[in-house]
Amino acid sequence: MKFFAVVLQLLIFFFSVIVHEVSHGYMALRKGDTTARDAGRLTLNPLPHIDIFGTIILPLILYFSIGWVFGMAKPVPINPYYLRDPKRDLMWIGAAGPLSNIGIAVVLGTLLRIIGTGLPSPILQFIAFGVMINLLLAFFNLIPIPPLDGSRIVQRFLSYEAQEKYLSIERFGIFIVLGFAFMGGFRYILFPLVSYSFYFLTGKPMGIYL
Numbered sequence: 001m002k003f004f005a006v007v008l009q010l011l012i013f014f015f016s017v018i019v020h021e022v023s024h025g026y027m028a029l030r031k032g033d034t035t036a037r038d039a040g041r042l043t044l045n046p047l048p049h050i051d052i053f054g055t056i057i058l059p060l061i062l063y064f065s066i067g068w069v070f071g072m073a074k075p076v077p078i079n080p081y082y083l084r085d086p087k088r089d090l091m092w093i094g095a096a097g098p099l100s101n102i103g104i105a106v107v108l109g110t111l112l113r114i115i116g117t118g119l120p121s122p123i124l125q126f127i128a129f130g131v132m133i134n135l136l137l138a139f140f141n142l143i144p145i146p147p148l149d150g151s152r153i154v155q156r157f158l159s160y161e162a163q164e165k166y167l168s169i170e171r172f173g174i175f176i177v178l179g180f181a182f183m184g185g186f187r188y189i190l191f192p193l194v195s196y197s198f199y200f201l202t203g204k205p206m207g208i209y210l
Contacts, residue, residue, distance in 0.1 A: 008122070012130045013059060016104060016137055017073040018049045020097040025076040027096035031089035033082035041076045049073040075147075087156055087163070094152025098138040103132040109201025111210075128209030131201060135194045143185075145177055146170035 003038065022044065025036030040048050050056065054072040075209045083089040108130040144150035147170045155163045169176070180186075 006032070008126045009129050009133075010059060011037040012126065013048050013133055014133050015044075016101060016130070017055065017071070018044055018046055019100050019104065020077045020137060021049055021073045023096040023100035024078070024093055026091075027093045028076070028078050028083075031092065032084045033079050033089075035079045035082065035174075036076040037052045045189065054070055069197060070192070083172070084142070087160075091156035094149040097149050098141045101138040101141075105131050105138070105197070106201060109198070112202045112204075125209055128198075128202070128206065131198055132194060132206060135197050136190065139190050139193050139197075145172045145180070148151070148173070148177070 025042045028035065029042065031036050036042055051072065051074040054074070056071075059071040062176050076091075080086040082088060111125050112124070112131060115124075125178055141149040142153075144154045146167050151167065151170075151173075155166060156188060157165055195206055
């Protein structure tokens with residue numbers, strides 16, 4: 001049963017991160033950048049999106065160490081030189097990924113609210129995990145630390161000089177995110193946001209499902 005639960009969680013995780021990346025690519029295409037489309041990344045086929053560490057190894061490590069599945073797909077390629085208004089368009093491209101995850105969470109959360117407890121426990125857990133992981137993906141990616149999506153939104157409102165300095169910390173971004181995590185950012189900020197949002201969408205606390 002535990003193996004079956006892991007497989008279901010990985011499936012909804014893969015689907016969610018792939019939709020996230022494809023949403024970035026489609027928004028870029030609408031804004032004039034065909035790079036993601038030309039690279040074959042505007043597809044729900046998981047193979048072009050798999051990053052060995054971020055999509056497979058990291059989620060398994062996290063699941064078997066802390067009981068959470070989390071990770072990332074390979075980022076879709078974006079070329080700002082093809083965008084009609086790079087500063088504005090990068091904001092929309094950055095927002096598209098988290099918005100897609102919020103959309104999935106709203107649909108699944110509404111479904112869970114409607115059906116209540118009328119389905120077998122494994123199915124309810126599967127849907128509940130879908131709500132939780134999509135909320136977590138959305139809120140995590142909205143953190144305004146380059147290269148996360150939140151930084152693409154923040155840069156829209158900065159002067160070009162300030163934007164250049166702000167985005168220059170991207171090479172240190174992973175270390176800043178790790179510092180955020182070690183200082184309790186996930187425990188005291190992200191997880192409460194996910195928990196409150198889960199209750200708002202479903203009408204029930206996460207604990208009764210997960």
